[in-house]
Amino acid sequence: MAGSRIVRSLPFQIPDDVRLYEIKTSRGVYTRPRKDVQMPLAYAWKRRVHAATRVRYPLLRDDWSPDAPHPATRGRSGYSRISWDRALDIVVGQLDRVRATYGSMEPVLVQADGHGQSGYLQSLHFWGHYLFDMGRERRGWGWWTQQLRNPDSWEGYYWGAKHVWGFDDTLGEPPQDAVWDDVLEHAEMVIFSGNDPEATGLGMSGSTALVMPTWLKKAGIKIVAISPDLNYAAAVHADTWIPLRPNTDSALYLALAHTWIVEGLYDKDYIRTHTTGFEEFRHHVLGEDDGVAKTPAWAEPITGVPSRTIRALAREWAARKTSLSVYFGGPKIRGTRSHLVGRLEAYVLAMQGIGRPGRQFLRTGAPSFYKRALAQVPRYPAVDKHGLAMNPMIEYAIGKGPTSPVFVPRTLAADAILHPPIAWRGSSAALAKTEDQFTRYRFPPRDGHPGIRVVWNENGSQAGSWGHGWKWLEALRSPAIDFVVGIHPWLENDIPFSDLILPAQTHFEHADLITVQRTDLPAMFYQEQAIEPVGESKSDFEIHRMIGERFGLDAAFPPADHWLRAAYEGTLAATKLGITWEEFKKRQVVVYDCPTWDEWVQIKQEHGFGPHEGGLHWFWSGGGTLETPSGKIEFVSSRIAALDPANAERPPLAKWTPHAELQGSPRSHAYPLSVVSNHPRFRFHVQGDDVDWIREIGKVRGPDGYLYEPCWIHPRDAGPRGIANGDVVMVHNERGAVLVGAVVTERIVPGALGIEHGARIDPAMLRGQRVDRGGSINLIAPSPREKYAIGAEITIPEMSVSGFLAQAERIDVADIVATPDQG
Numbered sequence: 001m002a003g004s005r006i007v008r009s010l011p012f013q014i015p016d017d018v019r020l021y022e023i024k025t026s027r028g029v030y031t032r033p034r035k036d037v038q039m040p041l042a043y044a045w046k047r048r049v050h051a052a053t054r055v056r057y058p059l060l061r062d063d064w065s066p067d068a069p070h071p072a073t074r075g076r077s078g079y080s081r082i083s084w085d086r087a088l089d090i091v092v093g094q095l096d097r098v099r100a101t102y103g104s105m106e107p108v109l110v111q112a113d114g115h116g117q118s119g120y121l122q123s124l125h126f127w128g129h130y131l132f133d134m135g136r137e138r139r140g141w142g143w144w145t146q147q148l149r150n151p152d153s154w155e156g157y158y159w160g161a162k163h164v165w166g167f168d169d170t171l172g173e174p175p176q177d178a179v180w181d182d183v184l185e186h187a188e189m190v191i192f193s194g195n196d197p198e199a200t201g202l203g204m205s206g207s208t209a210l211v212m213p214t215w216l217k218k219a220g221i222k223i224v225a226i227s228p229d230l231n232y233a234a235a236v237h238a239d240t241w242i243p244l245r246p247n248t249d250s251a252l253y254l255a256l257a258h259t260w261i262v263e264g265l266y267d268k269d270y271i272r273t274h275t276t277g278f279e280e281f282r283h284h285v286l287g288e289d290d291g292v293a294k295t296p297a298w299a300e301p302i303t304g305v306p307s308r309t310i311r312a313l314a315r316e317w318a319a320r321k322t323s324l325s326v327y328f329g330g331p332k333i334r335g336t337r338s339h340l341v342g343r344l345e346a347y348v349l350a351m352q353g354i355g356r357p358g359r360q361f362l363r364t365g366a367p368s369f370y371k372r373a374l375a376q377v378p379r380y381p382a383v384d385k386h387g388l389a390m391n392p393m394i395e396y397a398i399g400k401g402p403t404s405p406v407f408v409p410r411t412l413a414a415d416a417i418l419h420p421p422i423a424w425r426g427s428s429a430a431l432a433k434t435e436d437q438f439t440r441y442r443f444p445p446r447d448g449h450p451g452i453r454v455v456w457n458e459n460g461s462q463a464g465s466w467g468h469g470w471k472w473l474e475a476l477r478s479p480a481i482d483f484v485v486g487i488h489p490w491l492e493n494d495i496p497f498s499d500l501i502l503p504a505q506t507h508f509e510h511a512d513l514i515t516v517q518r519t520d521l522p523a524m525f526y527q528e529q530a531i532e533p534v535g536e537s538k539s540d541f542e543i544h545r546m547i548g549e550r551f552g553l554d555a556a557f558p559p560a561d562h563w564l565r566a567a568y569e570g571t572l573a574a575t576k577l578g579i580t581w582e583e584f585k586k587r588q589v590v591v592y593d594c595p596t597w598d599e600w601v602q603i604k605q606e607h608g609f610g611p612h613e614g615g616l617h618w619f620w621s622g623g624g625t626l627e628t629p630s631g632k633i634e635f636v637s638s639r640i641a642a643l644d645p646a647n648a649e650r651p652p653l654a655k656w657t658p659h660a661e662l663q664g665s666p667r668s669h670a671y672p673l674s675v676v677s678n679h680p681r682f683r684f685h686v687q688g689d690d691v692d693w694i695r696e697i698g699k700v701r702g703p704d705g706y707l708y709e710p711c712w713i714h715p716r717d718a719g720p721r722g723i724a725n726g727d728v729v730m731v732h733n734e735r736g737a738v739l740v741g742a743v744v745t746e747r748i749v750p751g752a753l754g755i756e757h758g759a760r761i762d763p764a765m766l767r768g769q770r771v772d773r774g775g776s777i778n779l780i781a782p783s784p785r786e787k788y789a790i791g792a793e794i795t796i797p798e799m800s801v802s803g804f805l806a807q808a809e810r811i812d813v814a815d816i817v818a819t820p821d822q823g
Helices: 040-049 084-102 127-139 152-165 179-186 197-205 208-218 232-237 249-263 268-274 278-285 296-303 307-319 338-351 381-386 392-396 410-418 434-438 469-476 540-550 560-568 581-587 597-606 638-643 692-698 715-721
Strands: 023-025 028-030 059-061 079-081 105-111 144-148 189-193 222-226 240-242 322-326 361-363 407-409 422-425 440-443 454-457 483-488 500-503 512-516 523-527 589-591 673-676 710-713 728-733 736-744 752-754 763-766 769-772 804-810 816-818
Touching: 023 179, 028 179, 028 208, 040 692, 059 084, 084 105, 084 454, 084 483, 084 500, 084 540, 105 127, 105 410, 127 144, 127 392, 127 540, 144 410, 152 338, 152 434, 179 208, 179 361, 189 232, 189 307, 197 208, 197 232, 208 222, 208 232, 222 232, 249 278, 249 296, 249 307, 249 338, 268 338, 296 307, 307 322, 407 410, 407 440, 410 422, 410 469, 434 638, 512 560, 523 581, 560 581, 581 589, 710 728, 715 736, 715 804, 736 763
Parallel strands: 105 144, 105 454, 144 407, 189 222, 189 322, 222 240, 322 361, 454 483, 483 500, 673 752, 710 736, 736 769
Antiparallel strands: 023 028, 059 079, 059 500, 422 440, 512 523, 523 589, 673 804, 710 752, 728 736, 728 804, 763 769, 763 816
């Protein structure tokens, strides 16, 4: 540190007295380095603390007033600095007005979930829900409208694979108990299905995600990458890359199944004892129900994968002990109708006996999550249960259902404002039971309801992180919305559409407790305050505490140090290791020991696993049943058959179904290219695009000097369009347009555009058309309700942010007109 400036960020060195785990196999011993490398953005985060976009003081939109909100100028108006007292008066006044006018807080849409910054307490993104919940409980506010986070990273598994094999508590993905022991000992091949831990992993699991693929190589396991792009992990680790067109994985899986069926290359005993409905699937694959056999030759024009490659993959997959690996699921699991991909992926894994030694569903990251009882790597179960302080606020976003009975899924928030009433099935709560997907909901919850009148925005990134971003910005300008308050450290993305902006802090500006949950080593850090607050910014917790105080909710917000101390003192560090709160604050870190290999073998034995057994071995060996009605893997979903049998979008048996976002559809005549959108390599979702160090690494400098978001385009697509490397390109469809910088490369399949999500929103005008110069591709992604007529029930409110259609054309930068209009 140097005064109020951050000079340097360093990697963390795990202390020598901390015992690391070892995975011992006949192929070698595997562990992790003691040096824990941060993601590049973390080292550059100090640039973000003092970025030009930083909100330093409370700001009020110049042309907003309670009696004349002027919603149409949100995103265009200027702001003026006001005092905190006046800002709090405005917030209190608006909430009092809502209660007086409507009788409760139901007209307030609270957006308070998602990924904020590190921190147990101060920078958490759930305080809005907590504030309104405490107001309901202690001040008679009534319910509020909860924006409920959808299963964004797991969409296709959640809406699809759960109907095949259950796994509600792991959002449709098989649990990962001790899975690395099994894979490193037995597997001979691993399929990277859109998996790119080199890009996604650092932001979620630290350097562990980079280490795990090296274990596979050390073990002599062949890696086959299947994705539309030769992504970073595929380029570094894969032995073979099989490029396929976006959104066509379902056709590939059907063609693999056809090869296995006609050549007898599947586990017939497993199918007989562990599954139901296979005969109907076999009939469909062979074309006995619709006259179309799903052969590799049938799949070739759909996927772009040569039929000989499909057959070779099918034969090698069957001959070798093969596991399939994802990080969360990749772009394939977040595209239109990705629920079919999730189900068909489960089908092909079942055909090869998932759970047999070496045949697992493998995640390369987040090794402490997604389990029944044991972590992916050797850890003490007691530490997983009681070692870390887990903030209960997370249940407002990752829970079994909404806290407020008045709610709307995040994917439908814009339509709840623009096109009420809306009706849908499935709450979208992350941990909801599969049966919930057949439950009908609506917003507003009853006739005569005022709908949404106020937006409480703690997230700041709806337009850039989720789909149909232009529609969300349009919703913020709706005349129905009287007041928008934004709580955020930076003037970016959704925040310029606020009427009142309350300046939040970065995690350098306050003390907090850090719990390391998603990496391989459980740990806690006491985060000292590193610098003085920038301007008059306050932590998210403190902002909500101040508002709560105005309403007499002081007792619901005890002092931060009291809250942190109580949380820490419930952990094993205090109760078992005897480290007091005061001692912990001095030493600043606790990293728990891992069990020795012999201890781990004993722990596994107590949970029914042998030394090199893990993953779904318990199911394969007959040690348990699944959460499906039959207790088995269901090719034909008995729940869908019973509760929604006529739904052509998600029939009881998953099938290849053409739709509007596929090449070859009527829309593809105007928009012939398919966008594949990955997690960014140098950002974390939308965080960090304003960091100049990161932008210089990842951007394309246009002829006007502007740094454009890169767009990978194949030479076959670039040539006919006159696009050369470094050109500025407009990517557009009927939803809008974004500007990007061309990277002409054969690392992307012909017919596709590769654009990472999360670029900053920077609106401009081009030939009289609104465009985003920043390249935020989610602005033109589809909304789930587009598939349905206005007023029709939305049966699957999925998020689709990849595999959608667009056109690309080279533009002259001289035609770009900068504008203060933010959307």
